[in-house]
Amino acid sequence: MNAVTKTYRRGAHEVHALRGVTVGLPRGGFIAVMGPSGSGKSTFLHCAAGLDTPTSGTVHLGDVELSRMNETRLTELRREKAGFVFQAFNLIPSLSVADNITLPLRLAGGRADRAWLDEVVRRVGLGDRVTHRPSQLSGGQQQRVALARALVTRPEVVFADEPTGALDTTTAAEVLGLLRQVVDTMGQTVVMVTHDPVAAAYADQVLFLADGVIVDTVRSGTADAIARRMSDLGRSMAAA
Numbered sequence: 001m002n003a004v005t006k007t008y009r010r011g012a013h014e015v016h017a018l019r020g021v022t023v024g025l026p027r028g029g030f031i032a033v034m035g036p037s038g039s040g041k042s043t044f045l046h047c048a049a050g051l052d053t054p055t056s057g058t059v060h061l062g063d064v065e066l067s068r069m070n071e072t073r074l075t076e077l078r079r080e081k082a083g084f085v086f087q088a089f090n091l092i093p094s095l096s097v098a099d100n101i102t103l104p105l106r107l108a109g110g111r112a113d114r115a116w117l118d119e120v121v122r123r124v125g126l127g128d129r130v131t132h133r134p135s136q137l138s139g140g141q142q143q144r145v146a147l148a149r150a151l152v153t154r155p156e157v158v159f160a161d162e163p164t165g166a167l168d169t170t171t172a173a174e175v176l177g178l179l180r181q182v183v184d185t186m187g188q189t190v191v192m193v194t195h196d197p198v199a200a201a202y203a204d205q206v207l208f209l210a211d212g213v214i215v216d217t218v219r220s221g222t223a224d225a226i227a228r229r230m231s232d233l234g235r236s237m238a239a240a
């Protein structure tokens with residue numbers, strides 16, 4: 001991502017959500033993005049994933065440049081290279097777990113190979129729940145389905161926006177452990193927006209955003225150290 005800006009128009013005002021962000025996200029790494037509310041975290045994730053287009057600057061996903069693609073090509077590329085996990089799970093209530101998981105493959109005109117579906121279901125620990133409907137599952141199980149759906153296309157990058165925001169501590173830890181495994185055993189890249197220092201401590205690297213710019217990049221440490229860094233940044237922003 002190079003010199004990316006994103007400006008939203010709100011009535012007569014302009015909101016500068018990103019003000020010139022340049023960063024390389026290491027392939028095969030687990031990157032957490034933190035920052036105060038409104039600092040541009042979701043906008044950053046959306047631009048990095050090709051869900052939104054920057055106002056200026058360039059974005060690469062793997063070897064391809066996204067910024068000049070039209071919407072059709074972007075959609076194809078997202079299906080091919082990216083997986084998504086959101087706070088609200090975003091599962092389709094009328095579909096079974098198996099059909100939710102394989103939906104991205106079917107949308108791309110493909111079919112799920114049974115052995116691969118079984119493998120993905122095993123990796124996220126969903127066991128025998130594939131015929132259930134999402135409403136019959138706990139929040140943690142629903143997020144496992146969302147993660148399986150994100151992995152089924154073998155994406156290069158999994159983008160996660162507050163993936164544990166709706167989960168209790170224990171369930172959150174299980175989902176974070178799975179994201180860690182995606183990086184460690186499958187070699188995929190995970191980019192995760194979170195406000196939770198405990199979640200960020202699972203990452204290799206933490207980017208701190210404030211007011212639309214990256215103000216710090218640190219190798220991940222303990223949750224306490226990350227929380228201290230966050231409150232230092234909060235104080236220096238308040239003093240500025």
Ligand SMILES: Nc1ncnc2c1ncn2[C@@H]1O[C@H](COP(=O)(O)OP(=O)(O)OP(=O)(O)O)[C@@H](O)[C@H]1O
Pocket residue numbers: 008009010015016017035036037038039040041042043044195
């Ligand atoms: N579609 C939009 N239209 C107008 N303004 C927007 C839009 N999306 C985001 N913004 C504004 O851009 C800024 C950054 O928003 P963003 O959602 O990226 O922040 P965030 O760090 O993810 O916040 P939070 O932690 O509260 O989710 C905010 O001022 C927000 O109000």
